[in-house]
Amino acid sequence: DAGVIQSPRHEVTEMGQEVTLRCKPISGHNSLFWYRQTMMRGLELLIYFNNNVPIDDSGMPEDRFSAKMPNASFSTLKIQPSEPRDSAVYFCASSSQAGAGNEQFFGPGTRLTVL
Amino acid sequence: DAKTTQPNSMESNEEEPVHLPCNHSTISGTDYIHWYRQLPSQGPEYVIHGLTSNVNNRMASLAIAEDRKSSTLILHRATLRDAAVYYCILRDVGRGGSADGLTFGKGTHLIIQP
Numbered sequence: 546d547a548g549v550i551q552s553p554r555h556e557v558t559e560m561g562q563e564v565t566l567r568c569k570p571i572s573g574h575n576s577l578f579w580y581r582q583t584m585m586r587g588l589e590l591l592i593y594f595n596n597n598v599p600i601d602d603s604g605m606p607e608d609r610f611s612a613k614m615p616n617a618s619f620s621t622l623k624i625q626p627s628e629p630r631d632s633a634v635y636f637c638a639s640s641s642q643a644g645a646g647n648e649q650f651f652g653p654g655t656r657l658t659v660l
Numbered sequence: 661d662a663k664t665t666q667p668n669s670m671e672s673n674e675e676e677p678v679h680l681p682c683n684h685s686t687i688s689g690t691d692y693i694h695w696y697r698q699l700p701s702q703g704p705e706y707v708i709h710g711l712t713s714n715v716n717n718r719m720a721s722l723a724i725a726e727d728r729k730s731s732t733l734i735l736h737r738a739t740l741r742d743a744a745v746y747y748c749i750l751r752d753v754g755r756g757g758s759a760d761g762l763t764f765g766k767g768t769h770l771i772i773q774p
Binding site: 549578580587588589590593601604636638647648649650651652653654 | 694696702703704705706709747751760761762763764765766
């Protein structure tokens with residue numbers, strides 16, 4: 546398996562622009578997670594889905610952030626409009642409820658820079 | 661989620677064992693102890709997890725105190741590739757089996773000297 550796939554790997558945009566991050570989970574996994582990592586706040590959970598349904602979005606910082614999972618093999622995290630403080634590395638992870646201890650498999654991340 | 665406490669950093673020599681401690685005095689009966697690590701410029705990766713008994717896998721061993729208020733991740737023979745930030749995380753998987761997100765602390769920055 547190719548693991549969790551994220552695109553793009555790097556994104557540089559200007560303040561006010563819309564940004565869309567994409568994630569393809571491991572085939573057969575039915576839980577998907579979006580995290581954000583910054584130097585100041587470390588790794589934070591933004592939102593997670595079980596069976597394509599959003600379960601907890603309490604970590605989403607504000608209404609500018611939205612996430613969707615239209616099917617079991619694809620998810621997006623959108624920021625509109627983007628701001629410089631959104632600059633971070635965004636990780637997507639997936640897991641299978643059938644897996645021992647529900648370990649999560651992380652993608653390589655998308656490094657977002659908002660100028 | 662129950663809180664974990666880890667040293668900010670530790671240093672060890674290559675090819676020697678490393679013991680990474682974690683305190684979790686408020687752990688509940690349904691909390692599993694998970695360890696993840698994050699290599700430089702990579703996403704976190706799962707290392708090991710346990711509930712009450714000590715656990716071994718190809719990457720590491722996990723020693724859990726009898727009262728479960730602390731645990732130790734053991735790397736038996738550290739290599740330069742083991743230099744990473746190690747996170748000790750408690751996960752309650754008793755809530756209907758749903759897979760909740762992970763709550764990361766600051767972790768321990770492990771430095772390996774050649």
